[in-house]
Amino acid sequence: MSGNSGVGGFIITFDRADTLIETINSVLKQTICFKVLWIIDNGDSPKVLQLLESVQNKIIKYHQVGYNAGPAGAARIGLELCYKDNLEWIYWGDDDDPPLFKDTIEKLIQTASNYPLPGIIGAVGHFFDPYTGKIIRTNNDQLDTEGGLIVDSIAGNMTMIVHSNVIEKGVLPDDDLFFGFEELDFCLRVKKLGFDILVDKKIFKRHREFFNRTDVKIKIYKKKPIDKLWREYYSTRNLLYISRKNHFFIMKLSVLLKSVFKIIYGFRYGFKYGFRNSKMISYGILHFFVRKMGNRNLR
Numbered sequence: 001m002s003g004n005s006g007v008g009g010f011i012i013t014f015d016r017a018d019t020l021i022e023t024i025n026s027v028l029k030q031t032i033c034f035k036v037l038w039i040i041d042n043g044d045s046p047k048v049l050q051l052l053e054s055v056q057n058k059i060i061k062y063h064q065v066g067y068n069a070g071p072a073g074a075a076r077i078g079l080e081l082c083y084k085d086n087l088e089w090i091y092w093g094d095d096d097d098p099p100l101f102k103d104t105i106e107k108l109i110q111t112a113s114n115y116p117l118p119g120i121i122g123a124v125g126h127f128f129d130p131y132t133g134k135i136i137r138t139n140n141d142q143l144d145t146e147g148g149l150i151v152d153s154i155a156g157n158m159t160m161i162v163h164s165n166v167i168e169k170g171v172l173p174d175d176d177l178f179f180g181f182e183e184l185d186f187c188l189r190v191k192k193l194g195f196d197i198l199v200d201k202k203i204f205k206r207h208r209e210f211f212n213r214t215d216v217k218i219k220i221y222k223k224k225p226i227d228k229l230w231r232e233y234y235s236t237r238n239l240l241y242i243s244r245k246n247h248f249f250i251m252k253l254s255v256l257l258k259s260v261f262k263i264i265y266g267f268r269y270g271f272k273y274g275f276r277n278s279k280m281i282s283y284g285i286l287h288f289f290v291r292k293m294g295n296r297n298l299r
Contacts, residue, residue, distance in 0.1 A: 007109065008036035008059075009091025009161075010078030012071055015043035017051045019096045024055065026098035027091070032106040034059055036085045040074040041065060070178035070295055075186075083167040090162045097157035099123070100207055104159050111148045111200040112163070119166050119195025120187060122154030123203050128184065133239050133251040133258075135184075140214055143205040148198045153187040158207070166190050176293035177241065180234035185242050221265050229276050230298045232262070236284030241293065259285060 011027070013020045020039070027037060037057075041048050041064045052062055063081060065074060075092055082090040089109050099105055104123055112118040127136040135153065142149060154160045160183065171193065173186050187197050208214050224231070236259050243252040259281050267274030280298065287296065 005086065005088050006035040007032055007089045007091070007105070008034050008038075008082055008085060008087040009093060010038035010040050010075075010082055011093040011095055012040045012042065012074040012078065013048060013095035014041075014068065015045045015048070016095050017045060017047040020048065021051050021055070023093065023095050023098040024060070027093065028057065029102055030099060030105045031103045032109065034091075035087060036061060036082065038063060038078055038081050040078045040081075042068045042070070042074050068295060069175060070182075072173045072177040072179065072182035073175035075173040075182065076175050079162060079167055079172055083164055088164050090164065090167075092160040092162060094157045099159045100210060101203075104203060105161065107203055108159065108161055108200055111203075112161070112196075112198055115148060115196050115198065117165075117195050118163050119190040119193070119197060120154055120160060120162050121148070121198040121200070122158050122160040123199065123207050124155040124158040125149075125151035125197065125199040125204070126153060126155065128152040128188070129251075130246065130248045131250045132254045133243060133248070137216070137218070138199075138204070140205075140208070143201045143208070146202055147200075148196075149201050149204070150196050151199055152191065152197060153184045154197065154199070156183050163195070166193075166195060169193055177238050178234065178293070178295045179238075180231065181238045181242060185238070185245070188242070188246060221262065223269055223273075226273055226276055229273075229280050232277060232280040233284040233287075233296070233298055236281050237288045237293075240285070240288040244288075256285065 011023060037059050038061045039052060049062060052060060063077065065077065079090060091105060108121045112121040126138050129136055171189050173182050177185060191197055239255045240252060243255060263278045263281050266277035
């Protein structure tokens with residue numbers, strides 16, 4: 001096991017300098033002190049570096065990727081850089097999703113430290129059904145006591161913290177995913193090695209109450225803004241990719257059947273919506289079978 005020590009992390013950004021500064025300030029106000037905070041810049045705006053220079057904080061380091069590596073590729077770079085800085089606990093953040101409470105990171109690390117093989121801990125996490133490919137919501141009654149809860153996956157942008165032992169074992173985000181389900185894929189691979197994926201029950205419950213999500217009804221289909229339907233491409237392709245990597249044959253069939261349903265159901269919202277939705281999902285299926293991964297120029 002690694003002899004790394006201390007807490008640090010990285011924040012992924014893409015041409016959102018003003019939002020980034022707000023998030024950096026939120027992270028620096030956490031009740032636990034960071035040794036290093038890397039900014040992983042997927043964009044090419046000079047404003048980001050200019051604003052970082054104005055902050056004048058010695059713990060902040062900057063890495064410009066040089067191209068859009070997506071959340072998956074940027075997270076891979078961030079974890080590698082933090083590991084080289086000999087950090088034990090590594091915060092994985094996004095430029096518009098800072099920790100919700102000032103003590104979030106400290107409380108999460110305290111809880112994870114009580115487990116012999118902590119791999120990842122986060123503020124919100126759920127379970128995963130390998131037969132359907134669905135995320136199973138954590139029940140409210142599972143959060144009624146204190147301490148940690150072992151789950152299958154940490155929700156995206158929910159203060160995910162990775163232990164350095166995970167990186168030491170060679171597990172890093174799969175940059176072929178580019179966007180969508182990179183956290184799920186990462187968590188499943190970490191869990192395969194015997195590490196625990198954890199949430200703190202009290203922190204989780206506070207998040208659920210803050211967002212008024214204690215009583216959420218699961219919808220069969222949730223309509224999306226038409227300009228966000230490109231996400232259906234990555235969701236479809238990447239879930240199928242995860243099913244292949246993990247030899248989840250039944251899951252693959254389930255995702256394909258669900259995709260057909262979503263294509264048909266999408267036309268309920270008009271031809272324009274239905275056509276765009278159908279195109280994105282169909283491309284996702286096609287590119288899975290012909291093994292086209294990474295970033296794609298979707299028109």
